[in-house]
Amino acid sequence: MVDEIKELNQDTEVVVLYCQHGLCDEAKASAWSEQACGLSVRAIMMPCSSKIEVHYVLRILESGADAVEIIACPEKSCKFLVGSRRAEKRVEYLRGLLERIGYTPERVGISRRLAQSPQELIDLAKARADAVRPFGINPMKKGEQQ
Amino acid sequence: MIFAEWKPLDELIDKLEPHKKVLLAGCATCVAECAAGGEKETETLAPLLRMALKKRGHSIEILTATLEKQCEWEFVEELAEKVAGVDAIMSIACGIGVQALAERFDPIPVYPGVNTSALTIREEAGLWAARCAACGDCVLGETFGYCPIARCAKSLLNGPCGGTRKNGKCEVNEDVDCVWTLIVERAERQGRLESLSVLRKPKDWSNSRHGGPKRVIREDLRQ
């Protein structure tokens, strides 16, 4: 279930959680990576975006990722019918939680896309990185980690 | 179920700030059903609090455990092996659970992570509504299955006040149905509207908290 790209040695670290239907068929089985300026992308495939729980994303942020971008299928295309809508609500909820503890909500985002190429996913990660960069690196990166 | 919600996160963070190693204890029963203190919520709150405290410059260790029930000693006992070196416990179970942990693990301070506020039903996904007020003098047999104590803002017993909105909602909260409107309509559907003409006398509140802290013994169940 986990596809990992080789880490790129740049600043902003974005983890992409994508529904298996969010990546085009040709790309699914293969590792994909692209070097991009100021960006390090790690991609993890999920069976459905609704499998993404709030605490799962929080643990990724706690471990130091600067941002998490979730790629969910558009409303009418979700194979589990309401899965991607649930994912969207959870992202909203999580953004609110982050704000309440003094973190920018921009550290989590969601895009509704289908059958993207690896480059398209990286572009989405880049957009997320751009959104979060003004707020600095994740405070969890400084010093000792749990 | 017993309904609870997280206290404001700032309060929780302030409370834990002086501590180094905390056990966050959830409960898989009522508070899990109202998405406040079950395993998911425990696993969400722990990283949230760690991240919040990290931002304030504090490194805190937060262990997590979710008990089946925090109101049964046999389950509470399961925490005993996890409290070594812990300097505070935060429970996101209802007030009953918080107190059970406080009693069992004295002198470790136990803080509530939630506000327990009602007895509710989950009407639909994401919607809980109060149904029972634990008044100790149940009148549901006279009010056609709608509780006027829990569901009327004024706990009226003799019909609606003059505050029912035109759309049948309560004047105090426009999202809440005037329960007396519901009672009258159901009475009508059952052809028993006249039963509501009977004058209901003032309630005896003494079989609830109003009569003093409740302490009940059942001899047949004592050992």
Place this chain on the structure above:
Amino acid sequence: MKMLVGSNLERVLAAGHFAVTAEVGPPRGPDPGDVKKKARILRGVADAYNVTDNQTAVVRMSSIAASKILLQEGLEPVMQMVCRDRNRIAIQSDLLGASALGLRNVLCLSGDHQSAGAGGKLKGHPGAKNVYDIDSIQLIAIVKGLRDQAIQEGGDSISPAAPFFIGAAWTPLGPPEKFRTIRLAKKINAGANFIQTQAVYDIKRFAEAVRRAEDMGLTDRAAILPGIIVPRSAGMLRYMNANVPGVEVPDEIIQRMKDASDPQEEGIKIALELIGAVKSLSGIKGVHLQAIEAEGLLPDLIKAAGLLPRPHVY
């Protein structure tokens, strides 16, 4: 004629006069002068004067104190009493105290929920504890017990009995409408002697509700006094129509206020028409006038309605 209590309001009604009551709101402060000022404006224009009890859950001088001040000024009060803030012990105690001070009319209400006090510019006390130990109908029964049997709610006696002419409120057009007459019957069965209603603007629908009450024999057993609030602007009417439960304002009346070149004058005109209309309904024994923080309007209004001077009944 046998009086229950002998209050002025009771005597006026018993003698068959069309009664007039007016509302006096106590001040948000402890100065008796504020009450005396209103007393001076309203002296002689009504048979009795309602003194509100922390209306909309806003803390004001207590109804019992303000009522006593009115009494000292020579006006007869109707002390309003809500169930929101006091349990049955405090309520009965206050009733005994009120009686000792010479107060003889009481209007029994549930009372606005405490959340109502936090609105507009006011902070109020939305966090206050709910009391509502009893409801308005139980309160009516309690007052009747103190009066007719010298007995408290719990069964102990008082000595002597506490005489009160008992009032209750009616919202005839509030939903569920068909239950409103049943609820009125409950209040009268519990002991209510007079009824003051929520503000009336829709005469047709009000008349229908009164007819239903008449059919149930209620209008003979208690004196119904419809509430009249003088319109001040179309906006005020629109607001009340949308937000005040039980108040229905027909479009024509809102339109009249909107089109009026002198809204104050039109408002008085409308109020006079409403007074005239309810006066002609059988089963209506008087009228209850409210002019929220505009008591100055009332004397001229009551005069123009042909209701002055008020009768002296001995």
